[in-house]
Amino acid sequence: MTRIEFWTLTRRLASYAVLSAVTFIVCFPLVWALSTSLKPKSEIFATPPTLIPHAATTENYKALLTGRPQYFQSGGQQVTSGTTPAQFFTRWFVNSVIVTLGSTLISITISTLAAYSLTRFRYWGRTVVPYFSLLGYMVPSIIFVFPLFLVMVQLNLTDSLLSLVLGYVCITLPFCMWLMWAFMRSIPIEIEEAALIDGASRLQVFRQVVLPTALPGIIAAAIFSMIVSWNDYLFGRVFLNSLDNLTLTVGVMLFFEGTHVDWGLLMAASVLMTVPMAILFMALQRHLVAGFGAGAVKG
Amino acid sequence: MDVKLEGINKSFGQVQVLKDINLVFPSRKFITLLGPSGCGKTTLLRMIAGLEPVTSGGIRFGERVVNELAPRDRNIAMVFQSYALYPQMTVRRNLGYGLRVRKTPKAEMDAAVERVAAILEISHLLDRKPAQLSGGQRQRVALGRAMVRQPDIFLMDEPLSNLDAKLRVTMRAELRRFHLDLGATTIYVTHDQLEAMTMSDMIAVMHGGIVQQFGTPAEVYGQPANLFVAGFIGSPPMNLLAGELRGDDKPTFASPGLTVQLPNLVAHPPSRDVMLGIRPQDLDLVGDHEPADLRGRVWVVELLGSEKLVEVEYAERKRVTVQVRAETSVNVDDTVGVRLNARRAHVFDIKSGATLRS
Incomplete structure (x- = not known):
């Protein structure tokens, strides 16, 4: 083995070692959650711990998805008369989907139109707005929570999904707008002019030429917005209070209340919460990279 | 369809970029707007396209004033x-877009796309996306998109400037050929005087928002209207020598190192500061002992292939470029004479820049 070959091999081994370590650190909690969620109660605290359950069971998932309360009667904490948090799981799931899609739809619509206007029309302040909006994104959202809550009280919207939709729009819009602005800027205006000459109206130009070209940017902004809304705990915790209206993040925290924590159930809930985002990510990650890279490199 | 520009002015805020443009582009001709960058040629083209509003003046296509018409209605x-x-969009959809938004029946649209693709030899590319094409292929698709609708007027904004030198020469000839076949009025913007000379029926030379001269390539080359046109058109550029005009009956150009009678020029007030313009092709290199109009030392020699460009320094910091055949034996620092074909000389007033003609 020559010197050069030795070093090439060493370098390759070292990079694989680092990559494996990182992958392990990132994936282990997920794998552990999946493993725990499939274990019967008796095995969760078994020593030594098992990674692959000896007697795998889907009971936890069944309980969450069908909301069978009797399963919990033995150990699960009862929150209000005769109900357990797990009963509401599907309800919360639907709530989370509603607020995530709702806020993302609004954010994307506004930010796309705003970015188009900011990059295509000349008016006072159009150059500073994107930077201010980015600045807005840098302010921690906890600062907005209570003022926004008071606004929701005024609007009589507290404890409604709409309040959460509006709240999420407030925290996702600035970054979405900045992202779309960077993306729109990279779309050459000539292709719009070419379409105008080809015979398209302004609206046709926007629909048939601008939007399809901006799609990677739109997808990137949408993924960002969905992740923020789906994972948020703070706004949901402050804005909502009735069990029916909770979102997944807030609801699943109720599993902790009381003296007994059903870890199997909790882990199953975590896995189910992760699945939609994971699928979304895998389906769209190609566009995500294109979207985030758009501002930097002119096509 | 002919295009008339009547007293066109254009300002961006306080800056006036086009000043009183009056031009008539005859129908079915290939017209070039030629000028250095920033001269307003692209702005003028965009105004003809309807992408840029006109500050004042009128644009007519035929008899119709089109100032207020949207681009798609022109x-x-x-x-x-x-x-x-x-x-x-794929190449096919790119080509067909103009027909599609105009609600052309599908069969007719497909036929038009296929026809244009065949002419431009891009039929095999129809299902590709622009990103998968080379520069030259994209160029053809852009051209095809313009051709497919059979417009009255073709506008081209430096379409060859992104191509490599060899392809540019090929495309120049093809564009000229397409123009003849299509029979639409073509307005072509370029800063490349060679493109303008080789392709155009008429050239409008622009500088500083003003049309300096409008004429055939032969006219702008042979009879430049002013100093700017003289210096801009022609490669290698015309020699411009500052001096004085003397004599009433037999006008004579005089400057340090060069005195020459100008047979073409008659009856001009004497003692006038002028610029003598003479193209390198109209100068001859002669031996040191032969009669010559000016004498000097060879400063540098450039071989172009079939020609040589010889720069001769005839006075302190004053040089002329002489074009000679490549076989001519001449070396740096040779002492040489230069003979000037006075009949081909141009004389310009230094103050106004305008040509002085007989």
Whole structure:
């Protein structure tokens, strides 16, 4: 083995070692959650711990998805008369989907139109707005929570999904707008002019030429917005209070209340919460990279 | 369809970029707007396209004033410098877009796309996206998109400037050929005087927002209207020598190191500061002992292939470029004489820049 070959091999081994370590650190909690969620109660605290359950069971998932309360009667904490948090799981799931899609739809619509206007029309302040909006994104959202809550009280919207939709729009819009602005800027205006000459109206130009070209940017902004809304705990915790209206993040925290924590159930809930985002990510990650890279490199 | 520009002015805020443009582009001709960058040629083209509003003046297509018409109502087509292909559409959809938004029946549209693709030899590319094409292929698609609708007027904004030198020469000839076949009025913007000379029926030379001269390539080359045109048109550029005009009956140009009678010029007030313009092709190199109009030392020699450019320094910091055949034996620091074909000389007033003609 020559010197050069030795070093090439060493370098390759070292990079694989680092990559494996990182992958392990990132994936282990997920794998552990999946493993725990499939274990019967008796095995969760078994020593030594098992990674692959000896007697795998889907009971936890069944309980969450069908909301069978009797399963919990033995150990699960009862929150209000005769109900357990797990009963509401599907309800919360639907709530989370509603607020995530709702806020993302609004954010994307506004930010796309705003970015188009900011990059295509000349008016006072159009150059500073994107930077201010980015600045807005840098302010921690906890600062907005209570003022926004008071606004929701005024609007009589507290404890409604709409309040959460509006709240999420407030925290996702600035970054979405900045992202779309960077993306729109990279779309050459000539292709719009070419379409105008080809015979398209302004609206046709926007629909048939601008939007399809901006799609990677739109997808990137949408993924960002969905992740923020789906994972948020703070706004949901402050804005909502009735069990029916909770979102997944807030609801699943109720599993902790009381003296007994059903870890199997909790882990199953975590896995189910992760699945939609994971699928979304895998389906769209190609566009995500294109979207985030758009501002930097002119096509 | 002819295009008339009547007293066109254009300002961006306080800056006036086009000043009183009056031109008539005859129908079916290939017209070039030629000038250095920033001269307003692209702005003028965009105004003809309807992409830029006119500050004052009128644009007519035929008899119709089109100032207020949207681009899509002008029946024009435009080829952009960057090609401006729709990135998410295939070549087929790019070509057909203009027909599709005009609600052309599908069969007719397909036929038109196939026909244009065949002419431009891009039929095999129809199902590709622009990103998968080379520069030359994109150029053809852009051209095809313009041709497919059979517009009255073709507008082209430096369409060849992104191509490599060899392809540019080929495309120049092809564009000229397409123009003859299509029979639409073509307005072509370029800063490359060679493109303008080789392709155009008429050239409008522009500088500083003003049309300096409008004429055939032979006219702008042979009878430049002013100093700017004289210096801009022609490669290698015309020699411009500052001096004085003397004598009433037999006008004579006089400057340190060069005195020459100008047979073409008659009856001009004497003692006038002028610029003598003479193209390198109209100068001859002669031996040191032969009669010559000016004498000097060879400063540098450039071989172009079939010709040589010889720069001769005839006075302190004063040089002329002489074009000679490549076989001519001449070396740096040779002492040489230069003979001037006075009949081909141009004389310009230094103050106004305008040509002095007989």
